[in-house]
Amino acid sequence: MKLTLIKPNIGRMEHSLYVDEGRMEPLNIGVLAGLTPPGVEVAFHDDRCEAIPYDEPTDLAAITVETFTARRAYEIADEFRARGVPVVLGGVHPTLLPEEAASHADAIVCGDAEGVWSQVVDDAQHGRLQPVYRGRPGTPQGRSVPRRDIFEGKGYLPVSLVQYGRGCRNACTYCTISAYFQRSYTYRPVEDVVREVEALGRRLVFFVDDNIVADHAAAKALFRALVPLRIRWVGQGSMDMTGDPELMALMVESGCLGNVIGFETLDPVALRALKKAPNIEGAGSGDGEPYGREVAVLREHGLQTWAAFLLGSDQDTVEGLQAQLRFALRHRFTFAAFNILMPYPGTPLYRQLEGEGRLLYGGRWWLAPEYRFNHAAFRPARMSAEELTRVAFQSRARWNGLGSILWRFSDLATNMRTLARMRLFWRYVPLFRRETFKKQGMRFGLAAGGAPSREVRAARTAEGVA
Numbered sequence: 001m002k003l004t005l006i007k008p009n010i011g012r013m014e015h016s017l018y019v020d021e022g023r024m025e026p027l028n029i030g031v032l033a034g035l036t037p038p039g040v041e042v043a044f045h046d047d048r049c050e051a052i053p054y055d056e057p058t059d060l061a062a063i064t065v066e067t068f069t070a071r072r073a074y075e076i077a078d079e080f081r082a083r084g085v086p087v088v089l090g091g092v093h094p095t096l097l098p099e100e101a102a103s104h105a106d107a108i109v110c111g112d113a114e115g116v117w118s119q120v121v122d123d124a125q126h127g128r129l130q131p132v133y134r135g136r137p138g139t140p141q142g143r144s145v146p147r148r149d150i151f152e153g154k155g156y157l158p159v160s161l162v163q164y165g166r167g168c169r170n171a172c173t174y175c176t177i178s179a180y181f182q183r184s185y186t187y188r189p190v191e192d193v194v195r196e197v198e199a200l201g202r203r204l205v206f207f208v209d210d211n212i213v214a215d216h217a218a219a220k221a222l223f224r225a226l227v228p229l230r231i232r233w234v235g236q237g238s239m240d241m242t243g244d245p246e247l248m249a250l251m252v253e254s255g256c257l258g259n260v261i262g263f264e265t266l267d268p269v270a271l272r273a274l275k276k277a278p279n280i281e282g283a284g285s286g287d288g289e290p291y292g293r294e295v296a297v298l299r300e301h302g303l304q305t306w307a308a309f310l311l312g313s314d315q316d317t318v319e320g321l322q323a324q325l326r327f328a329l330r331h332r333f334t335f336a337a338f339n340i341l342m343p344y345p346g347t348p349l350y351r352q353l354e355g356e357g358r359l360l361y362g363g364r365w366w367l368a369p370e371y372r373f374n375h376a377a378f379r380p381a382r383m384s385a386e387e388l389t390r391v392a393f394q395s396r397a398r399w400n401g402l403g404s405i406l407w408r409f410s411d412l413a414t415n416m417r418t419l420a421r422m423r424l425f426w427r428y429v430p431l432f433r434r435e436t437f438k439k440q441g442m443r444f445g446l447a448a449g450g451a452p453s454r455e456v457r458a459a460r461t462a463e464g465v466a
């Protein structure tokens with residue numbers, strides 16, 4: 001039997017698919033390949049950088065689907081099915097919206113693959129695929145090691161993705177992770193992670209845990225075990241890490257260069273409404289500067305923070321969002337993302353905006369031919385959707401300007417602290433800058449769609465993008 005694994009692209013620039021220069025090895029594909037029983041031939045195609053050979057014979061196509069790749073994933077699924085190849089779809093999007101995914105597949109897998117994948121392959125082998133398989137979201141990765149040989153030659157960034165824990169116990173209303181894992185958190189035995197990292201042969205690791213500090217004791221156990229490996233790593237974690245000195249010290253000692261941290265907004269009222277518990281205290285600390293203590297701790301430890309902001313809460317105004325950009329510049333974070341709040345399916349935010357009649361694009365923005373990446377998909381409370389799209393783009397443009405880059409680099413506490421940190425800055429800041437502009441306003445999927453909506457036209461004009 002031959003199995004073909006596919007990682008779909010987001011969408012297209014004009015008429016051809018966008019090539020993601022910042023692409024990394026897709027860990028979920030490596031996990032699926034690792035779980036596949038021996039004796040099954042495995043092929044892998046990454047739609048972000050290569051054409052999919054639809055006519056090459058195969059017995060089963062398995063596609064991983066996120067909300068922003070759903071339109072493209074369905075196009076690919078339809079191509080395989082038109083050639084008589086059965087298709088199985090899995091990932092966060094099919095789990096949270098099974099009926100939609102099922103209409104493009106012979107089988108869908110809801111939840112994690114670990115408990116069900118060998119059954120799916122066996123059923124496909126015997127021509128008896130079931131329409132739905134249910135794995136438990138939050139199954140630890142297990143003893144099988146992701147297969148990374150299938151990634152060779154695809155031009156990925158020289159960083160290996162590894163996962164220790166899955167999920168997060170917080171309940172942020174906009175977060176797919178909270179909806180998918182139902183606020184649970186599970187992690188693997190530390191020895192398994194150490195063994196996996198040792199076998200990588202690479203010194204730079206990205207821990208893709210949704211929240212690497214979801215459980216402080218578990219995180220400390222991992223960091224202690226990483227110290228002797230002398231790797232450098234980056235990860236993602238919530239703000240409460242800064243309140244635990246032992247955790248911070250171990251993090252740095254184990255080789256951490258920095259983390260993606262959701263700052264989201266500077267407004268404690270908005271944080272409360274979004275249920276972003278770890279941030280509320282820091283934003284409202286009352287010393288004149290939101291997150292003053294937290295940022296100081298991150299800087300003391302020399303961490304190169306990727307500050308993620310969410311734009312579009314009900315408290316946000318255009319002026320407030322401009323002040324948020326000034327906050328990011330003032331603190332000279334290494335990276336920052338200015339993400340528009342997105343109504344992802346299955347989240348409380350989606351249900352709230354749907355109930356209030358505020359969703360644009362008929363609700364399913366991810367399938368709308370005229371929707372463009374980084375555009376608002378709902379009506380904000382205190383500005384128009386066009387204004388939100390525009391202010392988010394302006395924030396990205398100013399953040400990525402030359403003056404901002406040089407100013408951020410000149411920070412002796414973080415970006416100029418060591419040679420390794422300087423290298424990281426110059427290797428990745430220009431790359432992510434290019435990718436930010438390339439992806440801005442991209443359409444989902446490859447097939448050309450209908451005329452852009454009034455909102456989209458207005459936003460594009462405001463941005464000066466054709």
Ligand code: B12
Pocket residue numbers: 010020023024025026027028031032062063064065066067068088089090091092093109111112113114117161163175176177208209210339344345
């Ligand atoms: C690492 C990561 C990234 C990396 C990309 C890594 C890469 N390989 O290229 C970076 C930082 C670049 C990134 C970017 C973005 N990301 Co991201 N990312 C992640 C993260 C944290 C981990 C992914 C991962 O490797 N997980 C580990 C694997 C093992 O888990 P998994 O993917 O869930 O797979 C398991 C199951 O879902 C299932 N499964 C998955 N696929 C399939 C397929 C089949 C056939 C089967 C049977 C089962 C199955 O089995 C797997 C094993 O159990 C996820 C969160 C998450 N937990 O998934 C967010 C996540 C996927 N990202 C998200 C988003 C929004 C983005 C961005 C759009 C952010 C932005 N605004 O720019 C961008 C766009 C990406 C792009 N292409 O440009 C959201 C997606 C929400 C949604 N509903 O789609 C997530 C869920 C984070 C969140 N908190 O909401 N991301």
Ligand code: SF4
Pocket residue numbers: 168169170171172175176177178210211238262276
């Ligand atoms: S802390 Fe982060 S991962 Fe956890 S629920 Fe909130 S946004 Fe999601």
